[in-house]
């Protein structure tokens with residue numbers, strides 16, 4: 020396959036290129052200056068990008084596929100809080116509403132929606148605080164079922180805590196034995212601050228034992244005293260696990276005083292902790308109960324980015340008790356993230372796709388990611404000519420290629436004015 024007349028950031032000094040893909044290996048063989056209108060005769064399938072932007076497939080670094088498409092059942096979240104959502108989810112589990120076939124169909128529908136918006140890689144947290152590990156076992160099958168069009172990583176995520184939920188620690192380990200890719204956790208929901216710290220030490224132990232990365236729902240709470248991020252930085256450094264731990268959400272960081280932040284940021288940087296921030300969802304969930312001057316409750320994306328920390332922007336939910344919206348469109352998430360963080364300056368606008376491509380790829384530790392010769396061909400054609408245009412217009416994906424195979428294509432929308 021050849022994608023001709025492609026605009027690829029960083030390639031050929033801004034000139035258009037042709038991208039050749041080996042159909043057998045699925046890898047990019049060559050990237051060469053575009054041959055122009057006279058394409059040499061070839062057996063290959065040719066897609067003319069016509070000067071449009073070609074990007075690596077987007078990476079969704081934080082989503083819950085096992086929760087997707089369940090909003091309203093057994094009931095709606097009336098308060099809009101995270102805590103009512105967790106309660107609804109517990110009711111749902113206890114009522115036996117999570118049958119494997121339903122979880123499978125809902126998860127695949129959610130993954131498809133994300134892929135149709137340009138995603139090719141997903142890290143999904145999967146609730147393992149269930150003695151049967153029902154969702155985890157289903158998602159393991161889903162991972163295999165959709166691997167031709169999307170790579171999925173499974174996080175063993177104890178939604179109700181590893182100590183707050185009896186046997187939660189054993190269930191996380193059982194999921195790791197059964198093939199979970201990443202260790203999850205939720206220290207701010209453990210019974211005490213000390214239990215939260217102990218939970219992190221235990222989860223890091225498991226990460227070391229099973230050789231996995233760590234991705235913690237950390238300080239997703241409107242409480243400036245919730246300070247587990249610093250524990251993650253300390254454990255990462257102590258164990259020489261730099262670059263292997265991700266902090267998800269960290270809403271409480273938006274409440275930290277400048278003095279504390281000034282001490283915290285260098286520790287996070289030396290531990291090379293990566294961040295998964297979900298601005299749309301945390302704007303919805305956090306800062307409830309205030310009558311005016313409502314806090315935003317979104318981790319300080321700009322401060323983290325400016326300090327050189329790696330920030331991925333993520334969807335988190337597609338229609339579940341936590342968040343009734345969401346469709347896997349990461350361009351909307353980037354739009355929200357840059358707006359809420361006062362980041363509409365050219366240096367962020369013109370590199371906005373980093374937050375949903377190379378940054379989340381670093382969180383996941385993806386190898387061979389990016390449009391380069393020798394890498395697997397995982398790429399999309401956007402109906403735009405710059406990252407700025409993508410952000411401003413929310414441009415559709417016209418072609419998606421995963422492992423060198425076309426996943427889908429769609430026609431550009433044309434508007435015919437009458438005059």
Ligand SMILES: [Zn+2]
Pocket residue numbers: 081082083144236267335
């Ligand atoms: Zn989450």
